[in-house]
Amino acid sequence: MKRIAFVGGGPKVLFALLELHDACSVRAVGALCIDVYDPYPPGAGRVWQTGQPEQVRLNVAASIVDAAHCDDPESFGDWVQRVAPQHARELYPPRAVVGEYLHDRFVKLRQTASFPIRHVTANVTAVLRRQCKWEVISETGSEFYDEVVLATGHGLPDGPRTDNLSGALNPDALIGDYRVLGEESILPTSRVLIRGAALTAYDAVLLLTEGRGGRWEQHTVGPWLSYCASGREPARISMGSRSNVPMDSKPERVPENILRTLDPYRERILVWGMDVRTLQAAGQQSTPREGDMRGVESGASYAGLFRVLLSCAMECATVLGIRISALELWRTALTGREEATPALQSVAEQIRRGIRINRGMDVPDARWIWGRVWSGLYPQITRAVSRVRWDPIQTRRFNKVASNLEKMAFGPPEQTALKLLALLDAGLLEQVPFKQQLDSETVLIDAVTPRPGVLEEPGGQAISPLFASLLDAGEITVRPGETGLLTDAQGSCMDARGKPSTTLTALGRPTEGPTLGHDTLNRMLHPEPHGWAQRIARQLSPQYSGELT
CATH class of the missing domain: 3.50.50.60 (FAD/NAD(P)-binding domain)
Incomplete structure (x- = not known):
């Protein structure tokens, strides 16, 4: 046996x-x-x-x-x-x-x-x-x-967490067990600082508000919500992250013309992946094919994939009737920031704009386009890059771009974004650059998921x-x-x-x-x-x- x-x-x-x-x-x-x-x-x-x-x-x-x-x-x-x-x-x-x-x-x-x-x-x-x-x-x-x-x-x-946050109320990651967020640990008068401003942090925020009896009231016009406090919430909740850029909410549906635009790129990504494998199996270094978007610069480079994705993003912009340059799109992928967004625009306004775009109430921007490209082509991307021997420098570059695009593609559902926006508007929640400077009345929560x-x-x-x-x-x-x-x-x-x-x-x-x-x-x-x-x-x-x- x-x-x-x-x-x-x-x-x-x-x-x-x-x-x-x-x-x-x-x-x-x-x-x-x-x-x-x-x-x-x-x-x-x-x-x-x-x-x-x-x-x-x-x-x-x-x-x-x-x-x-x-x-x-x-x-x-x-x-x-x-x-x-x-x-x-x-x-x-x-x-x-x-x-x-x-x-x-x-x-x-x-x-x-x-x-x-x-x-x-x-x-x-x-x-x-x-x-x-x-x-x-x-x-x-x-x-x-x-x-x-x-x-x-x-x-x-x-064993202990290798990325443990000194001073955090929770020694273990917030995964499946949220008892540490209870009122016996975090009093209603407390100020709370959360390390992280992604999906786990959003869960923690909702448990500290809605989970303590808070309610949501629907506005008479539009999808917007207002928060009705129960009085059991912390006095203030701060989410801290390195970039201070919020995740983009998912649209409930993707326009059909965008889905049609993505279709031919699925095969192009898979062919690019096969090219890389063929060249590496032969022990060769590749050179770009003249005028061919499938070309691979060196046997361990993501350049060919990036060109295919950028071409797809440009075509999506054209289909939507948006005038945007390839350079603007690529800078957004590299930095994770929308160039057209004013640097001083608040987190609340960024979330509000994302919801308006999803609902057709505003013109899509570079972040929205990249979100649809990355999420729509993700199954083919995972297959194409699987187990290829990348140069370590190329790996770091890809990981940086992928991390930025995932925030645009795999953010919270719209309903979660609407709730976060209501808390931001009520002044109960804020998102700030993370700095571990605590006073005696601030409770530190670690909402970063283990790598x-x-x-x-x-x-x-x-x-x-x-x-x-x-x-x-x-x-x-x-x-x-x-x-x-x-x-x-x-x-x-x-x-x-x-x-x-x-x-x-x-x-x-x-x-x-x-x-x-x-x-x-x-x-x-x-x-x-x-x-x-x-x-x-x-x-x-x-x-x-x-x-x-």
């Missing part, structure tokens, strides 16, 4: 097990045994815990959530209509409801799968090779396995003793300039010699860098869970035994 241990039990693990169930069928009976190590409810994991407050909501459309399989095709939409119909019409339902669905899918799979699945409620502290086996050491002891899958998600709780990958920074130390020991043993590798594990298309970890492991796999956030976009519930965005499941299914087949012989 083949024994497999999963380190982590969140959605990525659920999706891999669903793929395995569909691939194996009756072949796995008596041939396979699965253990899932996670102190949190399996399927939901740490991020999607079912006890979260209702104010903490999904930041992407619920339509992407799907944990169906061949024996149980129930999607999230079908499930919520049956189990929680009060949320059935919500585009962005509470995160706890999504967690209930994911956990329910895990429980149902465990009941129907052709292989046993055991949940071990424990943290894993080490994974060690013992000849042809793996020893998995956890809080409950140690066991031996034929294969291990590393799917640790938003981090391991076996993906397994290193603190490129070339730095491992974020966990578990990964440190595997790196020291040469079982896993991180390329120069990156922080995530290098794997092949089936998720198999590449060792220090550049060879794929046949028994050690990594899925999701630990691999961010060589692969992109793992903070998602989109099951179809990454092929590794499917590839891993196909490999295991093949190993269980009689033909595989013949191949080995």
Whole structure:
């Protein structure tokens, strides 16, 4: 019998097990045994815990959530209509409801799968090779396995945070557990400084206001809201970030002419990615093709991709009838700032303008255009750049541009933006450059999400003793300039010699860098869970035994 241990039990693990169930069928009976190590409810994991407050909501459309399989095709939409119909019409339902669905899918799979699945409620502290086996050491002891899958998600709780914020009320990241924001810890008279001004910080703000009994009143004209305080809120809430630029809210719908404009660029991005791989497989340095937007400047440059994206952004501007230069668009991508926006424009006005653009009440600007280009082409971008050997300087440049564009593409839902705007207008909330200068009455909250990958920074130390020991043993590798594990298309970890492991796999956030976009519930965005499941299914087949012989 083949024994497999999963380190982590969140959605990525659920999706891999669903793929395995569909691939194996009756072949796995008596041939396979699965253990899932996670102190949190399996399927939901740490991020999607079912006890979260209702104010903490999904930041992407619920339509992407799907944990169906061949024996149980129930999607999230079908499930919520049956189990929680009060949320059935919500585009962005509470995160706890999504967690209930994911956990329910895990429980149902465990009941129907052709292989046993055991949940071990424990943290894993080490994974060690013992000849042809793996020893998995956890809080409950140690066991031996034929294969291990590393799917640790938003981090391991076996050591202190490497980016800990001194003086913060919460020693751990605000992920799934928000009890530290309760009134016994943060009094109504307190002033609160939040490090971070992104999605986690928005959750914290809403829990400190709406979560304490505050209400929203709809204006008679337009989508705008006013905030009605309960008297239990902190006296003042400040969100602090380095750029002090707010995230742009998502539009409820994208104009059809923009969607049509994006379509031909999907193939162009994929062809560019194939060009890079072909050149690198041949060990060549490339030169740009004359007049060809697919050209790649050097075998490890993002220049060709940037030209394709800029061409798409320019075409979107033309379709919208907006006069804007390529230089203006590129500067916005590089700096994360809209050149036409006055430097002194308040955060509230920037949010208000973004909502007006989404609703067709104002002319789209460069940030709005880039948001639609980046989000619309993101599946093709992730495929095109996956595992390519980039020059470290190019990696830093790409990461900078990608970070800016993600703030324009993957910001909060419009309803969240409207609530933040109402709090800003009421004077209860402000966004400022972060400076850790506290007085005795200010409470510091850390709302920065742990970095993906397994290193603190490129070339730095491992974020966990578990990964440190595997790196020291040469079982896993991180390329120069990156922080995530290098794997092949089936998720198999590449060792220090550049060879794929046949028994050690990594899925999701630990691999961010060589692969992109793992903070998602989109099951179809990454092929590794499917590839891993196909490999295991093949190993269980009689033909595989013949191949080995």
